[in-house]
Amino acid sequence: MPRCVICQQIYDGGREMTCSDECHEELVRRLGADSGEFKKVIRLSTGVAYKVPTMDIIEKVLKEENLDRYPIWEENQS
Numbered sequence: 792m793p794r795c796v797i798c799q800q801i802y803d804g805g806r807e808m809t810c811s812d813e814c815h816e817e818l819v820r821r822l823g824a825d826s827g828e829f830k831k832v833i834r835l836s837t838g839v840a841y842k843v844p845t846m847d848i849i850e851k852v853l854k855e856e857n858l859d860r861y862p863i864w865e866e867n868q869s
């Protein structure tokens with residue numbers, strides 16, 4: 792069985808390299824993100840959540856007024 796690259800636990804199921812979403816997020820953070828990942832960023836003044844590529848969060852300084860160029864975060868999962 793695979794071993795989680797973050798917490799070193801042996802796991803069944805989960806993500807490709809990690810045992811859980813939590814560890815996956817940590818992995819993405821450590822790797823400096825891969826372009827397929829998105830983060831939920833909430834615009835403070837409106838409370839609207841945007842789907843922002845993790846890359847952009849890491850590489851750019853996100854300004855609130857620039858958030859509306861990103862798609863709205865859809866809360867369609869259970």
Ligand SMILES: [Zn+2]
Pocket residue numbers: 795796797798799800809810811814
């Ligand atoms: Zn883990």
